[in-house]
Amino acid sequence: MATNQAVTTSERGAMTEQITETIRAVVDKLDIPPTLHEPLFAGNERAYVLECIDTGWVSSVGSYVDRFEKMLAEFTGAAQAVAVVNGTAALQMALTICGVKPQDEVLVPSLTFVATANAVRYCGAVPHFVDVENRTLGLDACKLNAYLKDVACIEDGVTKNRRTGATIRAAVPMHTFGHPVDLDALAEVAGQWHLDVVEDAAESLGSYYKGRHTGTFGRMGALSFNGNKIVTTGGGGALLFKNPEDGKFAKHLTTTARVPHRWEYFHDMLGYNFRMPNLNAALGCAQLEQVNSFVERKRELAEEYLAAFANVPGVKIYREPVFARSNYWLNALILDEEYADQRDGVLAATNDGGVMTRPIWTPMHKLPMYAECPRMDMSVTESLEKRVINIPSSVSRRTK
Amino acid sequence: MATNQAVTTSERGAMTEQITETIRAVVDKLDIPPTLHEPLFAGNERAYVLECIDTGWVSSVGSYVDRFEKMLAEFTGAAQAVAVVNGTAALQMALTICGVKPQDEVLVPSLTFVATANAVRYCGAVPHFVDVENRTLGLDACKLNAYLKDVACIEDGVTKNRRTGATIRAAVPMHTFGHPVDLDALAEVAGQWHLDVVEDAAESLGSYYKGRHTGTFGRMGALSFNGNKIVTTGGGGALLFKNPEDGKFAKHLTTTARVPHRWEYFHDMLGYNFRMPNLNAALGCAQLEQVNSFVERKRELAEEYLAAFANVPGVKIYREPVFARSNYWLNALILDEEYADQRDGVLAATNDGGVMTRPIWTPMHKLPMYAECPRMDMSVTESLEKRVINIPSSVSRRTK
Numbered sequence: 001m002a003t004n005q006a007v008t009t010s011e012r013g014a015m016t017e018q019i020t021e022t023i024r025a026v027v028d029k030l031d032i033p034p035t036l037h038e039p040l041f042a043g044n045e046r047a048y049v050l051e052c053i054d055t056g057w058v059s060s061v062g063s064y065v066d067r068f069e070k071m072l073a074e075f076t077g078a079a080q081a082v083a084v085v086n087g088t089a090a091l092q093m094a095l096t097i098c099g100v101k102p103q104d105e106v107l108v109p110s111l112t113f114v115a116t117a118n119a120v121r122y123c124g125a126v127p128h129f130v131d132v133e134n135r136t137l138g139l140d141a142c143k144l145n146a147y148l149k150d151v152a153c154i155e156d157g158v159t160k161n162r163r164t165g166a167t168i169r170a171a172v173p174m175h176t177f178g179h180p181v182d183l184d185a186l187a188e189v190a191g192q193w194h195l196d197v198v199e200d201a202a203e204s205l206g207s208y209y210k211g212r213h214t215g216t217f218g219r220m221g222a223l224s225f226n227g228n229k230i231v232t233t234g235g236g237g238a239l240l241f242k243n244p245e246d247g248k249f250a251k252h253l254t255t256t257a258r259v260p261h262r263w264e265y266f267h268d269m270l271g272y273n274f275r276m277p278n279l280n281a282a283l284g285c286a287q288l289e290q291v292n293s294f295v296e297r298k299r300e301l302a303e304e305y306l307a308a309f310a311n312v313p314g315v316k317i318y319r320e321p322v323f324a325r326s327n328y329w330l331n332a333l334i335l336d337e338e339y340a341d342q343r344d345g346v347l348a349a350t351n352d353g354g355v356m357t358r359p360i361w362t363p364m365h366k367l368p369m370y371a372e373c374p375r376m377d378m379s380v381t382e383s384l385e386k387r388v389i390n391i392p393s394s395v396s397r398r399t400k
Numbered sequence: 401m402a403t404n405q406a407v408t409t410s411e412r413g414a415m416t417e418q419i420t421e422t423i424r425a426v427v428d429k430l431d432i433p434p435t436l437h438e439p440l441f442a443g444n445e446r447a448y449v450l451e452c453i454d455t456g457w458v459s460s461v462g463s464y465v466d467r468f469e470k471m472l473a474e475f476t477g478a479a480q481a482v483a484v485v486n487g488t489a490a491l492q493m494a495l496t497i498c499g500v501k502p503q504d505e506v507l508v509p510s511l512t513f514v515a516t517a518n519a520v521r522y523c524g525a526v527p528h529f530v531d532v533e534n535r536t537l538g539l540d541a542c543k544l545n546a547y548l549k550d551v552a553c554i555e556d557g558v559t560k561n562r563r564t565g566a567t568i569r570a571a572v573p574m575h576t577f578g579h580p581v582d583l584d585a586l587a588e589v590a591g592q593w594h595l596d597v598v599e600d601a602a603e604s605l606g607s608y609y610k611g612r613h614t615g616t617f618g619r620m621g622a623l624s625f626n627g628n629k630i631v632t633t634g635g636g637g638a639l640l641f642k643n644p645e646d647g648k649f650a651k652h653l654t655t656t657a658r659v660p661h662r663w664e665y666f667h668d669m670l671g672y673n674f675r676m677p678n679l680n681a682a683l684g685c686a687q688l689e690q691v692n693s694f695v696e697r698k699r700e701l702a703e704e705y706l707a708a709f710a711n712v713p714g715v716k717i718y719r720e721p722v723f724a725r726s727n728y729w730l731n732a733l734i735l736d737e738e739y740a741d742q743r744d745g746v747l748a749a750t751n752d753g754g755v756m757t758r759p760i761w762t763p764m765h766k767l768p769m770y771a772e773c774p775r776m777d778m779s780v781t782e783s784l785e786k787r788v789i790n791i792p793s794s795v796s797r798r799t800k
Contacts, residue, residue, distance in 0.1 A: 041453050049449055049679075053441050056796070058634040058683065059627020085485050085635065088673040114656055114667045121670055124524065227459020227677070234458040234677030235485065256514055263747050265761040267514045270521055270769050273488040277627070277634035279449075279679065283458065347663050361665040369670050396456075 016345045032394045034355045040396035048282035062278025076213040078240035080247035083276035087202040087224025087237035091119035094220040098196040107171040110363040111381045117364045129375035138181030139173040145189045147376040159193045170196040175204035178329035183217040206295035206327035215240040233284035294395045302328040314339040333389045340386040360388035416745045432794045434755045440796035448682035462678025476613040478640035480647035483676035487602040487624025487637035491519035494620040498596040507571040510763040511781045517764045529775035538581030539573040545589045547776040559593045570596040575604035578729035583617040606695035606727035615640045633684035694795045702728040714739040733789045740786040760788035
């Protein structure tokens with residue numbers, strides 16, 4: 001198939017078929033479910049959850065919450081972890097702790113799940129969209145730096161958007177499909193522009209950048225334990241902290257800001273009801289005990305896809321950058337530019353054939369509620385939008 | 401003990417002792433835990449939760465969520481129910497659906513748990529505090545009407561606060577400790593002033609006003625299933641709807657406003673990640689199967705307290721108004737005005753003696769973040785604040 005010549009209809013049909021067949025061959029070989037991700041409960045899930053019911057501790061106080069937080073801190077190397085109701089709440093709390101105020105701007109990749117931008121909006125702030133790079137599928141620090149030189153200035157140690165006059169307070173890189181962004185490059189840009197970094201590590205539990213766990217580079221990191229994540233609590237999330245003072249503040253904020261007292265109900269600021277219930281934390285403890293084997297299975301599957309697609313023309317399986325050891329949460333197939341028009345054909349053929357696939361998210365700047373938000377050139381985002389297809393990536397294996 | 405004469409120190413000591421002894425006698429007689437409320441898992445909790453784990457359906461999609469919503473609608477008589485992550489989220493969604501906008505005002509009792517006011521603030525709106533009445537411990541519709549005549553006017557069918565110029569959009573009565581406010585009186589006032597009513601029924605599952613379940617009188621009702629509520633899901637809440645259109649909107653809002661599509665991720669407005677996980681809904685289904693017996697036990701306990709305190713001077717157990725059949729979620733002991741200074745002594749004596757009690761909440765207008773919000777005269781609220789003590793009210797019975 002010559003890439004520089006016009007592609008014929010029959011070539012396209014053949015390509016769709018070859019991609020579909022190759023996905024199916026891997027799914028069958030490893031005997032994974034033909035869905036994007038299904039959780040695996042092969043450890044102490046039943047025992048821990050039953051213990052909650054038998055002891056009556058199912059709600060927002062209980063030993064599994066503490067244990068889950070300790071396990072998370074230990075696994076990631078964070079100074080502290082605080083469990084919350086979901087990843088969106090974790091992001092909202094992180095931004096609140098960074099002091100994000102109404103009308104402030106927060107730098108967010110446009111190519112992300114909508115929660116990243118929504119969390120900014122919940123603070124009354126404005127998402128300011130940044131392009132991504134092909135190498136990581138995440139925030140492009142270099143392009144961001146050049147852009148900020150163009151549109152921003154520093155006044156009294158605070159970065160201002162010269163067009164809107166708003167303070168640009170923080171940046172929220174998101175580790176797409178578990179693949180770490182270039183965190184050293186980002187740290188340098190953030191340092192220059194006095195930006196707090198909150199890592200949206202919702203998809204990257206078990207992913208490392210230069211040997212260190214994602215979510216521990218920024219001031220805070222946000223994890224998600226939704227049912228489609230590598231480790232699930234049913235619904236849940238967590239914050240990772242460098243600074244124990246931030247962690248203490250997060251506990252206060254997420255427990256309605258109630259001031260500890262034997263009996264008085266006094267709240268000293270606007271707080272939130274965001275603590276993870278003990279029942280969900282129990283599930284999380286059992287899951288986290290197995291996370292290393294889950295990551296191994298995900299990486300094993302990625303190797304299979306990489307090998308299977310090595311000789312399929314017009315398409316590549318995304319491979320982690322050299323600085324990363326990724327959890328390969330969701331494997332991504334990326335069509336070459338000239339085959340971008342094949343995306344919907346592949347999506348239809350696979351889904352029609354019982355193998356679940358999906359495109360990457362609609363970029364945030366194309367959603368109606370964010371269409372007017374400030375943003376830079378979005379050429380890489382818009383190119384990837386047309387070419388990325390996620391393919392089955394479960395840790396679990398079907399039993400025949 | 402003569403109520404019109406000065407009360408001596410020794411009389412006070414005797415009073416504290418008598419109250420403490422009387423509480424303890426009831427706790428011992430019914431063999432309830434000496435805490436305020438502990439959940440009881442005596443039904444299908446273990447089976448349903450294990451089913452979630454065994455089938456892999458623990459997250460925000462699953463059959464228990466649908467089942468829980470159907471059971472709630474059936475039990476309460478609401479047209480529809482939507483399960484969410486907690487009662488606070490339910491209130492926030494209800495106000496959003498009512499069209500509460502930043503700078504709007506929402507009428508809220510000052511004597512409530514902080515979530516009622518916080519939900520208003522999450523919408524960017526301003527809680528406008530209303531006094532309560534002794535008869536219900538909840539919003540005083542008559543006093544509200546007189547107050548609105550004084551401070552508000554109607555312009556083009558919308559009520560405006562004449563002092564602030566803001567739109568007064570809605571009223572959120574809260575059914576304190578499960579006891580219904582006078583909903584007919586409130587409906588009349590709300591009708592006159594074009595206010596949407598959202599019932600904060602967090603504490604009143606199983607409570608009826610004139611034979612109809614609380615939470616079904618207003619445009620919407622919000623329930624809570626926190627661990628301390630009559631029915632628990634670990635953490636959770638729900639919305640009750642009169643109008644199926646509101647219910648449909650709530651489902652959209654609480655699932656990140658994603659537009660249904662086989663594979664596209666497109667969100668048409670600012671949405672929320674507020675759906676209840678299936679694991680928690682499973683617990684809720686098992687609990688809801690037992691709710692009638694839970695209410696019976698609560699009412700039985702209230703009868704015991706009422707009888708035991710009938711001849712204790714200076715104090716009364718709160719009794720449901722004639723129009724109500726209450727779940728008596730938390731029993732409340734109310735000191736006579738002249739014994740208000742006994743509150744802290746009783747709280748200390750009981751808690752020191754291993755019987756958990758607590759005062760009513762600090763009124764919202766006394767919290768720092770709400771101190772500047774508009775409000776009416778708070779004489780009843782401030783009087784009750786000094787005199788109410790909640791006493792052990794569990795459904796569960798200790799096994800000796």
